[in-house]
Amino acid sequence: MFRGDESWRPRPEGLAPKERLSEESMSVRTERKQKLLSLEEAVSLIPSGSAVALGGLGLYGAPMGFVREMIRQRIRDLSLILSPGASMQADLLIGAGCVREVQCSYIGFEDLGLAPNFRRVAESGKLRIVDSDEAHVVFGLRAGAAGAPFFPLAEGMAGFDVARVNPNYFPIQDPRTGKTHLCVAAINPDVAVIHVGQCDHYGNARHLGSRFTDLLMAKAAKKKRIVTCDEMIDLSATQKEPHLTSVPGYIVDAVVHLPYGCHPASSPGLYERDEQHLRSYLKRSASEEGFRQYLEEFVLGLSPAQYAEKIGQERLRLLSQRGT
Amino acid sequence: MFRGDESWRPRPEGLAPKERLSEESMSVRTERKQKLLSLEEAVSLIPSGSAVALGGLGLYGAPMGFVREMIRQRIRDLSLILSPGASMQADLLIGAGCVREVQCSYIGFEDLGLAPNFRRVAESGKLRIVDSDEAHVVFGLRAGAAGAPFFPLAEGMAGFDVARVNPNYFPIQDPRTGKTHLCVAAINPDVAVIHVGQCDHYGNARHLGSRFTDLLMAKAAKKKRIVTCDEMIDLSATQKEPHLTSVPGYIVDAVVHLPYGCHPASSPGLYERDEQHLRSYLKRSASEEGFRQYLEEFVLGLSPAQYAEKIGQERLRLLSQRGT
Amino acid sequence: MGESESYTIPELITVCLSRHMEDGLLAIVGTASYEPAIACRLAQMTHAPNLTWLFGGIGAANPKLKPMPPSTADVRGMRGAESAVGIDEIDDYELAGKVDLFFAGGIQIDRYGNLNLVCVGDYDRPRLRGPGSVGLPFLSRVKKIFIFTRAHNRRTFVEKVDFVSGVGYLDGPGSRDRLGLKEDEGPALVVTNLAVMDFDPGSKRMRLKSLHPGVSLEKVVENTGFDLLQTSNLSTTPPPSDEELRFIREEIDTEGILRRIA
């Protein structure tokens, strides 16, 4: 699935903005349905109050462009389900008041610092936090993906406080051995939103780096699975190298073409994280007032194209050069 | 992991019979230990009475050369653990009297017919069969790979008789819902034996097709994980394309270089199954006497090189041409 | 009529399966299933462009075949596919109840569409030991099952299977409900070398739908080990059309497996 080698870089041939239908779909009597939606349409699939899983890991593969549109559409009361590491994708939604509850194992900016909005809201007691950890997220999603009710962890997973404060951890006795095992409840979000480097019009998606928990989230989601991607590829490109498909199209409901859709996070294999922008975000978000100004300037009222313009094409090109 | 494209075919540069140590291992003070063993040495790691998992799926990726050496070394009382589909890898060991017990979901030759030795021994009541199915094998191995005690299946997995006759299926009540779920016990073989197209000297293995349950078996094995491969590659080849590694070297204990190690089964991406040989095996094995003669002719007293010679280089070349 | 006069039984089975597939389903083809694989591809080419089908062993989605490889575990089944997932991922979809359609056969099949791949006779000392249940237990989690076999005879079509590898309607109406399975899901179609059958919604019993060209009602009854329900509008199975045969022979099964195994 991974493409680290130079020869695996996306070829320009794959990037025509308006794809013709492939030969495949020509030869059938009925047309095969495409799954491409506009960003606005895709976000409007998510009602307020939904349990939404956001893909990526930390500042890598975070669906930032989608999150900005969620804020613009004022979706509220979300129950956020995050990968083992989350960052600005969560902090932005929390700061913008879209989140009622968050199940998380880590929200932070790694070496750059703590997550300012998450801290502020957590310390004020205004956010319901379901403290989780990597095992819970991963094995909860694995159980959810298989339709299983829970996953029993190995003997000796004991002694840590997350299991004490998180109601989705519970003990079960193995009837064969009499031993008690800590179990994690299945995680089944309503909607999973993930970002990939490339995707075709039928939802066959390609991670150009690690797929983290994205596939698990898509499999575990009950209602909708939405993919945003930097580049659209033709079905024929998918069919030429099917081994590169990291999320199969048949579980995907909607595809959104969203160039630079991870900025200021990194889209693995395409562009690196924008450290300058991130540091500025952290600095401004140290106060609630500063965060409001950031929202005004970079989120509210800006289309994705206007956002890219505001960041600057030169800067985006530089991030692309350095990110691979 | 899959390599269907022409450009992915093993390059001749990767195939030098005696590899030099890569640069990597030169620069360190102590030498890094290689894991290459002779076939005889690797098979001798398995004591009689072991629970041995054999990789591959049906006639694809079956570790036939390793199985023949197990028969030559007269390893006995094996408890066989098979992938969801097994074929001649199991039938040969069962016919040769090496197997005490088999946990299997399918032993057969697909379109070519039933498994003659398995049938004979099963119908005579001389073999302990733990009837299993695909869900049990896969989720039992998944639990085993994570050190978990069992895996609870989705609601509604009910009504089939395998769960009735297999003691490794058992019910558990979810304390949160009161609902009863069928659970499969973790599968943890002592030894896992898998075959891959390519492997380096440190156990980094590449499936040139699907990896089936091979990785799960290697992860779930408690004592030894043995990889046989058609082609040895240098560590530097692994490092150039790490995304192609399908079984990481750090869980592998021994590597055996075994060209045509799947014959008469197929090594995916390298050579197709030898239908003529398989039909002849099935015909001869219709009687116990015929099977004895087959063993004499193709297994006992033949080294892998002699076996290849007996099959014929011309025939092997043809299978390679057609197999990709 | 032209070439449609000369088709093989496996080709006829294939077109029968294909014609009954609705557009938009997610279908899975397992071990030793030439006809269902080719039928899926044919359905995509004729009337079901939004059908997704998975080539079980290697988990390839919508492969083009051309030609059909000898097994769903064969890597050559990746040709023209859109994705390939591990067998364990396939199982996730099956367990999670996402699979609409599954193709299955058996060494025994009974009137309620229960299937047996394990043994004929006593389980502990069988008269015939079959290969094993493979993925048939997943039938409990699949919406719709198409049963197919080239062996319509009294050994296969029995009063009651000796071992339930995969559930059909079990002991008839109410059986599935008692286990927490949906009453209206389960076996939907049976295609054999002699006829096409479905299941009566009320009694859950297998019901004759159409006789293949040249096959008499008596022949079907003689070769079935239980009472088949009959409908008033018993018809003759329409033979493969020229177009269907052309798609099969020129676009899918180009090495002629369906002609060879006949």
Next chain:
Amino acid sequence: MGESESYTIPELITVCLSRHMEDGLLAIVGTASYEPAIACRLAQMTHAPNLTWLFGGIGAANPKLKPMPPSTADVRGMRGAESAVGIDEIDDYELAGKVDLFFAGGIQIDRYGNLNLVCVGDYDRPRLRGPGSVGLPFLSRVKKIFIFTRAHNRRTFVEKVDFVSGVGYLDGPGSRDRLGLKEDEGPALVVTNLAVMDFDPGSKRMRLKSLHPGVSLEKVVENTGFDLLQTSNLSTTPPPSDEELRFIREEIDTEGILRRIA
């Protein structure tokens, strides 16, 4: 002495971690861990060619770094690696007890090596909300833990952590045993900006091992919020050798992260 006179604290932490790694282990490096990642690579180049280490986020085995990327989730960490597995596969190895060595830090660390990444103060209304426990609960299943931090002060080194994200020796001798964990596994080493510490096998308490060059015993005591055990043979941490610095600067951390974050 040459260039070894001018090293940074992160470089010193790195060589201390590296020198304590035995050959042949399987080690995992998680979130925000520059020093451990570079230390693993350094150990391979100096004395531990059979050490395997995994770059957590992308699951890369034995990457060459050169340079060190800003995160273990960065795809550039694949350079020269031998394999890459999903984060869920990594977790399989952790849960199954196959991981020998794990590197961890905390917003609080106590005398028994328990770690906290969740909160300072009351859990429901914290004075400081940390990022969360991430992979620290796996410490229950890991043989050996190396703790590292650049913040050796009384806020970090506390009498008792307010939240146990990852288990150390909990309440002291016998605590691990009561939970079914091995008494002789757990925290083994603590490397900070001031000193190197280990744990007394009997009392399970943190014990001063060596002071970094130029650091006084008083300074360490002042900056530790609990009584550190002291040994008779307290030494000075040997500074990075020329060779270690050369490997770090020319073969691994070629963009100088360890110099920048100092």
